[in-house]
Amino acid sequence: MQRGFLNQLNSSTLKPGETQLKIDDVQLNFGGVTALLDVSLEVRQSEILAIIGPNGAGKTSLLNCISGLYRPQHGRITYYNGEAHELTRLKPHQIARLGIARSFQNIELFRHMTVLDNLLAGAHIHMKTNLLSCLLYWGPAQREHLQYRRFVEDIIDLLEIEAIRYNTVGSLSYGLQKRVEMGRALAMRPSILLLDEPMAGMNAEEKEDMARFILDITEEHGVTIVLIEHDMGVIMDISDRIAVLNFGQKIAEGTPDEIRQNPLVIEAYLGEETSVFPFKFHPKTETSD
Amino acid sequence: MDSGIFHTTYEKDMALRRTPAQKVRLVLLIAFLLVFPFLANRYYLTLANQVAIAVIGAVGLNILTGYTGQISLGQGGFMAVGAYSAGILTARLGMPWWGSTIAACFITALIGTFFGIPSLRLKGLYLAIATLAAQEIIIWVVTHWRALTGGVDALVVPDPVSFGIRINSDFNFYWVAWSIVGIVTIAAVNLFRTPYGRAFIAIRDQDIAASVMGVDLFKYKLLAFAISSFLVGLAGALTAHYRNIVTWERFTIDISVLYLAMIIIGGLGSITGSYLGATFITLLPAVLTNLGRALKSTFPAIDSVLPFIQQATFGLVIILFLIFEPEGLNKIWKNIKDYFRLWPFSY
Numbered sequence: 001m002q003r004g005f006l007n008q009l010n011s012s013t014l015k016p017g018e019t020q021l022k023i024d025d026v027q028l029n030f031g032g033v034t035a036l037l038d039v040s041l042e043v044r045q046s047e048i049l050a051i052i053g054p055n056g057a058g059k060t061s062l063l064n065c066i067s068g069l070y071r072p073q074h075g076r077i078t079y080y081n082g083e084a085h086e087l088t089r090l091k092p093h094q095i096a097r098l099g100i101a102r103s104f105q106n107i108e109l110f111r112h113m114t115v116l117d118n119l120l121a122g123a124h125i126h127m128k129t130n131l132l133s134c135l136l137y138w139g140p141a142q143r144e145h146l147q148y149r150r151f152v153e154d155i156i157d158l159l160e161i162e163a164i165r166y167n168t169v170g171s172l173s174y175g176l177q178k179r180v181e182m183g184r185a186l187a188m189r190p191s192i193l194l195l196d197e198p199m200a201g202m203n204a205e206e207k208e209d210m211a212r213f214i215l216d217i218t219e220e221h222g223v224t225i226v227l228i229e230h231d232m233g234v235i236m237d238i239s240d241r242i243a244v245l246n247f248g249q250k251i252a253e254g255t256p257d258e259i260r261q262n263p264l265v266i267e268a269y270l271g272e273e274t275s276v277f278p279f280k281f282h283p284k285t286e287t288s289d
Numbered sequence: 290m291d292s293g294i295f296h297t298t299y300e301k302d303m304a305l306r307r308t309p310a311q312k313v314r315l316v317l318l319i320a321f322l323l324v325f326p327f328l329a330n331r332y333y334l335t336l337a338n339q340v341a342i343a344v345i346g347a348v349g350l351n352i353l354t355g356y357t358g359q360i361s362l363g364q365g366g367f368m369a370v371g372a373y374s375a376g377i378l379t380a381r382l383g384m385p386w387w388g389s390t391i392a393a394c395f396i397t398a399l400i401g402t403f404f405g406i407p408s409l410r411l412k413g414l415y416l417a418i419a420t421l422a423a424q425e426i427i428i429w430v431v432t433h434w435r436a437l438t439g440g441v442d443a444l445v446v447p448d449p450v451s452f453g454i455r456i457n458s459d460f461n462f463y464w465v466a467w468s469i470v471g472i473v474t475i476a477a478v479n480l481f482r483t484p485y486g487r488a489f490i491a492i493r494d495q496d497i498a499a500s501v502m503g504v505d506l507f508k509y510k511l512l513a514f515a516i517s518s519f520l521v522g523l524a525g526a527l528t529a530h531y532r533n534i535v536t537w538e539r540f541t542i543d544i545s546v547l548y549l550a551m552i553i554i555g556g557l558g559s560i561t562g563s564y565l566g567a568t569f570i571t572l573l574p575a576v577l578t579n580l581g582r583a584l585k586s587t588f589p590a591i592d593s594v595l596p597f598i599q600q601a602t603f604g605l606v607i608i609l610f611l612i613f614e615p616e617g618l619n620k621i622w623k624n625i626k627d628y629f630r631l632w633p634f635s636y
């Protein structure tokens with residue numbers, strides 16, 4: 001018997017296809033460097049939107065603007081969940097509370113915690129017990145703990161990480177850490193999940209697993225996914241729409257088929273080469289952020 | 290799917306996951322603490338009481354520095370706030386000892402929170418310098434605000450009495466202090482299996498990720514300062530009532546460094562480590578003094594350099610520790626446990 005989810009993973013109230021996030025003319029500069037220039041983009045409920053582009057194109061910067069880590073000098077990012085929220089004015093933790101979760105290009109897990117605790121930490125915004133009952137660990141604190149312990153077990157099932165529940169994440173392989181990081185973001189019950197190169201550095205098998213998890217998350221739970229990825233094979237397979245960034249500007253947007261045939265994209269990435277696929281970008285290798 | 294089974298497994302899963310060995314050790318520790326005062330002489334009781342106070346202070350500092358990653362050099366100053374608050378409330382306003390102790394905890398929490406504000410902007414060594422400023426400001430105020438604190442003169446605190454019993458005899462204070470240690474330990478253990486404590490550790494491990502998980506960094510850093518200072522103030526207040534006397538010299542920067550040594554040697558981010566470090570650092574000078582006495586009787590010539598040798602040994606032991614076991618006493622303790630786990634007849 002297929003095990004049903006005890007708790008909904010997705011906290012969004014919109015219908016599939018409705019506009020969930022609207023990025024308008026966003027411009028971001030670092031001193032003289034323009035990381036993003038007049039980028040506009042829409043994210044729709046329950047889609048998988050891939051953002052591609054060469055290194056330094058501004059993909060990570062765009063996610064950082066959405067999650068409030070960078071503040072664009074110009075432009076607006078509006079999030080809809082029944083009402084409109086202007087994200088560029090909010091702090092990262094406030095944006096998280098609206099249901100926008102993410103993972104990082106260079107894994108940013110809580111290294112000394114177990115997998116279980118990382119997942120529970122992911123559910124932070126849902127835990128409401130007050131400090132005193134937590135210190136006493138009585139009634140409400142215990143019940144809440146139990147409830148979320150059960151909830152993260154669903155995520156453990158989904159991501160097939162049963163065997164490493166109690167391991168400290170620092171001791172896990174790179175591929176598993178990436179998986180746990182996605183799990184931690186899922187524990188937030190996000191309405192939008194931002195994934196920054198979730199498959200970078202993985203072998204083919206690990207990538208395949210990851211792609212399957214990502215599809216599960218949108219198809220079974222309706223979570224919207226914004227995905228940065230370099231592996232064009234995977235991108236073409238799983239995304240509904242693709243946006244292409246180059247030198248901070250969006251040069252194309254469309255379905256995988258449209259992108260495959262877009263002359264600008266071909267020019268930007270392929271240069272002289274004539275065969276369109278398969279081609280590969282070269283993922284960043286440095287680990288510092 | 291039977292949710293009843295889930296319920297019981299998770300409950301078991303989340304009970305502190307104590308192994309039988311852990312349970313045995315815990316029972317042994319409690320039994321030891323219960324029997325000890327009946328066997329110990331006054332000297333050992335005094336030491337045990339000092340250890341109890343140090344454990345409370347070390348757990349407090351570890352919550353801030355070891356668990357939340359906010360280095361503090363203000364420990365001595367915050368203890369001074371606790372000691373003077375308790376002393377003044379009892380000596381000047383006639384509050385009962387327990388009332389002034391509780392009040393002192395809250396006052397210290399408030400002042401600790403205030404001095405924690407720079408932590409929003411400052412990290413690592415920069416924050417350490419900011420808390421050093423807190424330390425110096427507090428001691429300056431204590432020594433200069435004569436009307437309130439008595440300035441550099443000692444503040445005399447009346448004997449704490451409850452139900453006609455004088456609480457600060459070594460024997461009686463032992464029960465008070467170690468009961469409080471028990472309560473503090475339980476609260477600290479609970480803290481770190483609930484969202485608050487997890488948010489603290491998250492901030493230490495990866496503050497940016499914590500913030501995008503919805504942790505309000507400002508709020509939780511200040512909360513860490515508040516909870517930590519609450520306990521540090523408690524340690525200060527207990528010192529005031531135990532010693533009957535509060536002097537600023539007991540709360541200088543030396544104390545801040547000593548407490549940092551406790552948690553580093555004991556183990557950052559570990560409650561057991563706080564116990565071990567506090568015990569070690571409190572008992573080491575006593576051991577060195579006794580060794581010194583023994584040495585002096587054999588070599589009378591070293592009398593004049595003895596204090597120097599003791600100081601140097603103290604420093605040396607700490608340095609050796611950091612070199613050979615950077616993860617602290619707690620790691621050694623873990624190694625010992627692992628060793629016995631391999632024994633054929635372990636529990």
Ligand SMILES: Nc1ncnc2c1ncn2[C@@H]1O[C@H](COP(=O)(O)OP(=O)(O)O)[C@@H](O)[C@H]1O
Pocket residue numbers: 030033034035053054055056057058059060061062
């Ligand atoms: N914190 C920062 N400070 C300065 N420059 C930055 C910072 N973050 C990104 N940049 C610059 O912005 C540009 C886009 O970077 P990034 O968004 O990381 O690209 P991508 O993720 O597409 O590889 C690069 O030129 C990069 O050097």
Ligand SMILES: [Mg+2]
Pocket residue numbers: 059060061105
């Ligand atoms: Mg990037």
